[in-house]
Amino acid sequence: MSPERPAAVAPIEARLEIADLPAGIAGALDRELRTVGVRPSATAHNTVLALDASRPGAADRVRGLAGPGRLLVLSTAPIPAGDTGWALLRAGASDVVVWGGAETAVPVARRLRRWQNVDMLLDRPYVREFLVGGSPVWRAVLREAVEAARFTAAAVLITGESGTGKERMAQLIHDLDPRPTKKKLVILDCSTIVPTLSGSEFFGHEKGAFTGAAAPRTGAFELADGGTLFLDEVGELPVTLQAELLRVIQEGTFKRVGSNLWRKSSFRLICATNRDLLAGQAAGTFRPDFFHRISGCTLRLPSLRERTGDVIPLVEHFFREALPDREPPRLSPAVRELVLQRPYPGNVRDLRALALRIIHRHLGGDEISLGDVPEAERPEPGHRPGIRTGDPRLAGWVRDRLGGGATLADLTVGVEEEALRAALLSADGDAGRAARTLGIPVPRDGAAVPAR
Numbered sequence: 001m002s003p004e005r006p007a008a009v010a011p012i013e014a015r016l017e018i019a020d021l022p023a024g025i026a027g028a029l030d031r032e033l034r035t036v037g038v039r040p041s042a043t044a045h046n047t048v049l050a051l052d053a054s055r056p057g058a059a060d061r062v063r064g065l066a067g068p069g070r071l072l073v074l075s076t077a078p079i080p081a082g083d084t085g086w087a088l089l090r091a092g093a094s095d096v097v098v099w100g101g102a103e104t105a106v107p108v109a110r111r112l113r114r115w116q117n118v119d120m121l122l123d124r125p126y127v128r129e130f131l132v133g134g135s136p137v138w139r140a141v142l143r144e145a146v147e148a149a150r151f152t153a154a155a156v157l158i159t160g161e162s163g164t165g166k167e168r169m170a171q172l173i174h175d176l177d178p179r180p181t182k183k184k185l186v187i188l189d190c191s192t193i194v195p196t197l198s199g200s201e202f203f204g205h206e207k208g209a210f211t212g213a214a215a216p217r218t219g220a221f222e223l224a225d226g227g228t229l230f231l232d233e234v235g236e237l238p239v240t241l242q243a244e245l246l247r248v249i250q251e252g253t254f255k256r257v258g259s260n261l262w263r264k265s266s267f268r269l270i271c272a273t274n275r276d277l278l279a280g281q282a283a284g285t286f287r288p289d290f291f292h293r294i295s296g297c298t299l300r301l302p303s304l305r306e307r308t309g310d311v312i313p314l315v316e317h318f319f320r321e322a323l324p325d326r327e328p329p330r331l332s333p334a335v336r337e338l339v340l341q342r343p344y345p346g347n348v349r350d351l352r353a354l355a356l357r358i359i360h361r362h363l364g365g366d367e368i369s370l371g372d373v374p375e376a377e378r379p380e381p382g383h384r385p386g387i388r389t390g391d392p393r394l395a396g397w398v399r400d401r402l403g404g405g406a407t408l409a410d411l412t413v414g415v416e417e418e419a420l421r422a423a424l425l426s427a428d429g430d431a432g433r434a435a436r437t438l439g440i441p442v443p444r445d446g447a448a449v450p451a452r
């Protein structure tokens with residue numbers, strides 16, 4: 001699979017929102033932005049909000065406009081030091097720029113152009129099919145990955161629980177890397193490296209360098225020259241080896257085992273781990289200098305629990321993969337509920353395995369029936385949807401709250417609020433969709449509230 005060819009240069013489009021500015025300033029701003037090629041469009045994905053950000057209420061304005069696209073705050077007044085600017089970012093702004101007249105228009109256009117290019121990459125069929133998911137939290141991390149891959153040479157550190165897609169993400173970054181010299185992604189799993197042979201694995205060796213070295217060998221750094229080296233399970237690398245790798249990662253020079261000749265290799269490094277490397281540093285098992293070298297850009301892949309809105313699209317994707325020649329069957333409501341309620345400790349890998357187990361039992365027809373669900377996956381008698389007693393995270397949360405003096409009513413309100421927040425987040429703020437997910441009526445003013 002390979003990424004498609006880049007599209008022709010598109011005009012820069014942005015929604016332009018001007019809040020309470022004198023007509024003269026608003027007019028100048030609009031004119032200058034047009035001069036540098038920005039075309040205001042009510043339907044654009046990204047937004048420019050022009051306002052005096054030093055005045056009260058700016059963060060509320062940002063919050064009101066924040067959506068799936070990116071939002072640039074253009075402030076006509078300087079941003080005071082302190083929390084004002086950060087509050088705008090927390091409210092949903094992607095960046096804050098102080099408008100200084102014509103010369104600000106060029107960097108504004110540059111940002112908007114970059115964001116638009118990244119969005120176009122994200123929407124390519126190759127990307128959407130390779131790493132499935134449209135939830136805001138997934139889109140945000142994918143966006144960062146695409147940007148790093150296409151527009152930087154940064155070393156990327158991918159963290160996340162097992163099965164969240166770290167290796168697949170590394171492949172995507174390699175595929176989107178525009179360097180013409182790249183070959184295949186070179187993958188080394190650090191958890192399987194035998195310490196005595198690690199030098200040879202990484203640096204290669206010359207014939208006769210050690211007993212058993214009957215022929216010369218090209219190591220991973222050399223193989224990755226011009227492309228990408230992916231170190232999976234980097235948290236398992238012994239500290240001594242981390243020190244040995246520093247030079248080549250820093251300077252791109254190394255010697256094969258048994259040779260005095262310095263060789264050069266230019267590669268992008270991608271590392272992945274499900275370990276907490278900060279804790280590793282505190283414990284002395286991970287070198288801080290090594291950490292800084294490998295983490296030019298850090299991507300934390302969310303667990304499936306944090307992106308439940310992606311569960312059904314992923315299942316449908318795995319069905320399509322398994323049945324490429326026909327329309328994949330729909331999930332019947334009870335199976336859908338089961339798939340949504342089930343825990344996935346191995347994240348997308350677990351979900352994929354479940355989807356394949358179901359589809360392998362399916363005997364045709366438009367709908368996945370209850371009998372297609374393997375026996376081991378069926379709910380226990382007395383199971384009530386949504387209530388999984390014994391869930392340790394739920395039990396811990398309840399214990400903490402009760403210990404803090406909460407009543408049953410407080411717990412109920414807390415759960416409702418969380419459910420609303422989660423449903424709205426995975427529905428991209430669409431109250432109707434959120435309400436349908438929650439099984440509650442949508443009130444006339446569009447805000448989803450639980451029926452009491």
Ligand SMILES: Nc1ncnc2c1ncn2[C@@H]1O[C@H](COP(=O)(O)OP(=O)(O)OP(=O)(O)O)[C@@H](O)[C@H]1O
Nearest residue numbers: 130131132161162163164165166167168274348349
């Ligand atoms: N977003 C996704 N879209 C489609 N398939 C995915 C996605 N994320 C993960 N997968 C699939 O899930 C499985 C696990 O993915 P991957 O090996 O990339 O995870 P990982 O985080 O590297 O796992 P580990 O930590 O165990 O090495 C693979 O079969 C992969 O194809």
